[in-house]
Amino acid sequence: MTFGAEHITVRFGDVHALQDVTLDVPTGAVTAVVGGDGAGKSTLMRCLVGKVVPEQGSLRRPPKQQVGYLPSGSGSWRDLTVDENVEFVGRVYRLSRSALDGRRSELLRAAGLLDVGNRLVRNLSGGMRQKLGFVLAMLHRPALVVLDEPSTGVDPVSRVELWRMIAETAADGAAVVMSTTYVDEAERASAVLVLDEGRAALSGRPDEVIAAIPGRVVQVAHPADRRHAWRRGRSFHEWLPDGSPARGNPVLPDLEDTIVAEMLYAREVSR
């Protein structure tokens, strides 16, 4: 089964938060939504969980009982302990005592939180809070898991652990969609949607998206056109539109290169 959105448009007053955006979220896979601040990622996530109703377009999502959601922020109650958070969410989703106990042990152990069950959430580190938020979103084995920037502000070790949990969730058969500002994370997903100012700039499997890069990307020490160049390590990568004279060392572009090149291409075309 595939959840997702079909040609949805969301407007806040005069501002289009999303414009004609389509996203497929298949089961058993992780779909990433990438974009900068204000690109519309959170609005798309909120549409998928039913918090925002689009002005146009349609949504494919399971009933509320089968949706798991981690909003931006930790998604847990700071003045409750870890165990109390789990118990609250378990009761909301009407899990039986035995099912809740089993699920609590399984998920808290996977998240490395089993030993801090009695600790107040406000005393947890940011990474631990995010992992707890993920545990709460996953507790009732939802068919659709929506994660809004789950790894923002999380330390690298916790990010790796979060990714492991996200990948395992998809492997267990859930449809997982996550928004992120980290392109390296999106590259690990089965499919990616790049949002730019509320519009879908790119979408598809990461390798397909990369293969469809417009023009070429080269590595240069000194860019010829600063507007087309971005720093990568100690050197620069520069985008050369089709038909440009060859220069620099050609590089195998990754998703970050592709997204930047696509944005530059879009600006060239619209000029």
Added chain:
Amino acid sequence: MWAMIVKEFRELRRDRRTMAMLVGLPLVLLVVFGYAANFNVSKIDTEVLGPQAQQVAARLHAPFDVTRVDPSGTRAQAEDDLRENRIDVAVVTATSGTPVVLVDGSALFTAQSAVSALHRAGSSFQIQVLFNPDLKTSWVMVPALIGLILAFIGTIITSLGLVRERQAGTLEQLAVMPFRPSDVIAGKIAPYFGLAALDLLLVTVIGVVLFGVPFAGSVALFALAGAIFLLVVLGLGVLISTVSQNQGQAIQTAILVLLPQVLLSGMIFPLAAMPWGVRWIGYLLPLTYFVNISQGIMLRGASFASLWPSYLVLTVMAVAVLGVAILRFRRDLAPNVRAAEPEPAAAP
């Protein structure tokens, strides 16, 4: 430093609540203290009963405002009129002997004004203060303070509890969980209602035991008034939470809502002593009606027959305030396209 000053003014200009406290509050305080802060009651509703009623009534001058003269009236009628708050002072005359002036001690400042006016006149009246014979301030303040404490708890604690949910970003999570909006609202309000009800009981018992305040009337009527008043103040708390993005804003707004109730509900300054230009504000405040009921029941043993208008106003307020609050809160939980607004960033 100049840059800092400019930045501060720019921030202040956009912070409407702080501006309201900076500009509005001094003006309100000035007007209130200028006009309302008056303990001297210049008009005291008085009835004169008994065989000598006409003659005695003719001897009464300001501040006594004789509203009823009944030669066939009795002391029992006079006490009943005082209990049901139909008048402030009753003069009971007999065919011979000194007329007895019955004063309603539950209206403290009115009673004090009446007693001092009678003493000044040097007249030969026998003065009896009912319901609060020693004119103790605590007896009058405790029933009013019960209302004020409930208003504080209901308004501030409820709004803080709801705003905490919004500030932490968990309100959005509740909105997408398999709850009905009414479940979320009831689930959020019920604990505060229960706690405030417990507070009502505690404060009342402590007031009675510690300060010796009498409880002359019906406990059930008092509990009913407490429950209705709680619904009003809880509704105010929910309403404040829907217009506040963080706990600081909620507290500021709650103070702006509570301060007029402290000053203009009649619990400190008697409504009767306020000019109508200010007094009408008092009649828009729920605490005014709860104070009327609590003082009436606890001190005078007043019955529903005389208190029903206050119950009615409080009930209308409860339905209106809670209704609007729930509608606004529902909108936060289940937005539609028109109501869709970008969610503010959650606190880290």
